Amino acid sequence: xxxxxxxxxxxxxxxxxxxxxxxxxxxxxxxxxxxxxxxxxxxxxxxxxxxxxxxxxxxxxxxxxxxxxxxxxxxxxxxxxxxxxxxxxxxxxxxxxxxxxxxxxxxxxxxxxxxxxxxxxxxxxxxxxxxxxxxxxxxxxxxxxxxxxxxxxxxxxxxxxxxxxxxxxxxxxxxxxxxxxxxxxxxxxxxxxxxxxxxxxxxxxxxxxxxxxxxxxxxxxxxxxxxxxxxxxxxxxxxxxxxxxxxxxxxxxxxxxxxxxxxxxxxxxxxxxxxxxxxxxxxxxxxxx
Amino acid sequence: xxxxxxxxxxxxxxxxxxxxxxxxxxxxxxxxxxxxxxxxxxxxxxxxxxxxxxxxxxxxxxxxxxxxxxxxxxxxxxxxxxxxxxxxxxxxxxxxxxxxxxxxxxxxxxxxxxxxxxxx
Numbered sequence: 032x033x034x035x036x037x038x039x040x041x042x043x044x045x046x047x048x049x050x051x052x053x054x055x056x057x058x059x060x061x062x063x064x065x066x067x068x069x070x071x072x073x074x075x076x077x078x079x080x081x082x083x084x085x086x087x088x089x090x091x092x093x094x095x096x097x098x099x100x101x102x103x104x105x106x107x108x109x110x111x112x113x114x115x116x117x118x119x120x121x122x123x124x125x126x127x128x129x130x131x132x133x134x135x136x137x138x139x140x141x142x143x144x145x146x147x148x149x150x151x152x153x154x155x156x157x158x159x160x161x162x163x164x165x166x167x168x169x170x171x172x173x174x175x176x177x178x179x180x181x182x183x184x185x186x187x188x189x190x191x192x193x194x195x196x197x198x199x200x201x202x203x204x205x206x207x208x209x210x211x212x213x214x215x216x217x218x219x220x221x222x223x224x225x226x227x228x229x230x231x232x233x234x235x236x237x238x239x240x241x242x243x244x245x246x247x248x249x250x251x252x253x254x255x256x257x258x259x260x261x262x263x264x265x266x267x268x269x270x271x272x273x274x275x276x277x278x279x280x281x282x283x284x285x286x287x288x289x290x291x292x293x294x295x296x297x298x299x300x301x302x303x304x305x306x307x308x309x310x311x312x313x314x315x316x317x318x319x320x
Numbered sequence: 321x322x323x324x325x326x327x328x329x330x331x332x333x334x335x336x337x338x339x340x341x342x343x344x345x346x347x348x349x350x351x352x353x354x355x356x357x358x359x360x361x362x363x364x365x366x367x368x369x370x371x372x373x374x375x376x377x378x379x380x381x382x383x384x385x386x387x388x389x390x391x392x393x394x395x396x397x398x399x400x401x402x403x404x405x406x407x408x409x410x411x412x413x414x415x416x417x418x419x420x421x422x423x424x425x426x427x428x429x430x431x432x433x434x435x436x437x438x439x440x
């Protein structure tokens with residue numbers, strides 16, 4: 032099969048592209064899968080994470096996956112972030128050091144993920160963030176990773192990729208998985224059958240959690256949303272057919288036409304944020320428990 | 321009077337990044353044993369640079385399914401924590417209290433700790 036992949040941004044239209052691809056790949060095995068990027072005028076580099084997840088599954092279904100026809104500029108970006116190394120290309124040095132390379136992790140790779148994110152966030156082309164903002168961002172991406180580990184039940188991995196845009200002071204980072212998704216999690220663990228967009232909203236509300244065992248939970252996504260609001264950044268969550276976005280403190284949810292077979296969380300960090308994220312050692316340690 | 325036992329997540333995890341739930345489990349096992357022996361515990365976050373709710377839920381949050389709030393207040397203290405991290409720990413503790421305020425969950429959690437199957 033040939034799939035023409037058009038302009039793919041970190042927005043609804045971008046995920047519409049990817050969910051169409053997911054649908055096309057669903058039942059394909061022992062086949063050739065050609066992703067034709069000749070009509071792709073833009074590809075947000077962080078979206079290599081959800082694209083990579085879908086193509087990994089296609090390879091896992093024993094298809095021969097090829098990526099063809101990408102315009103040179105795009106091809107270079109996807110070689111710099113090492114995404115295309117999975118599809119027969121050679122790496123291209125990222126002299127500007129603005130990429131957080133595409134990687135696939137197993138749920139047990141928490142420490143490897145930690146080294147990866149710490150290493151690439153310190154690149155010389157990466158933003159000079161305040162210590163507090165740097166720490167909050169690190170915590171946020173760990174929350175994203177932990178969320179995938181704890182809730183997705185994925186057997187096909189967790190995918191990440193990021194890109195810094197120095198001119199607009201934005202750092203985009205994505206984590207995707209091929210797990211059961213928020214809606215299915217809610218259905219299995221809480222016997223709650225909500226539409227996919229409402230399931231995401233449920234997961235972000237109050238003390239809601241799909242946890243049922245001895246370890247409480249339900250804070251990860253809420254912390255992400257709180258931080259993004261304070262930072263002036265943006266967050267998107269896509270799970271099944273649900274699409275949820277938070278920007279400028281305002282959230283919106285809608286249904287995509289087709290489902291994404293897992294969950295993707297995109298965070299866009301405003302790197303020019305000078306707000307105080309307190310790192311003081313003077314803290315009130317009384318009355319915590 | 322017995323001395324307070326200092327548990328250092330940095331040492332237990334072997335890293336300044338205390339982020340993974342399973343690393344929190346290691347810390348939790350130590351706290352649980354000490355509190356079970358009626359010993360006082362100081363959880364020192366010295367040299368810890370990054371913390372997540374996933375780690376703290378495992379390390380501290382699940383104690384509320386195993387011990388009473390009074391026992392935790394009497395036995396557990398924290399030190400060497402930044403204000404931001406204290407705020408995160410407070411949210412984790414509030415969430416845990418709310419989570420275990422549901423008697424079904426508390427019962428199920430205790431059953432799971434005892435190794436009984438809670439799935440129907």
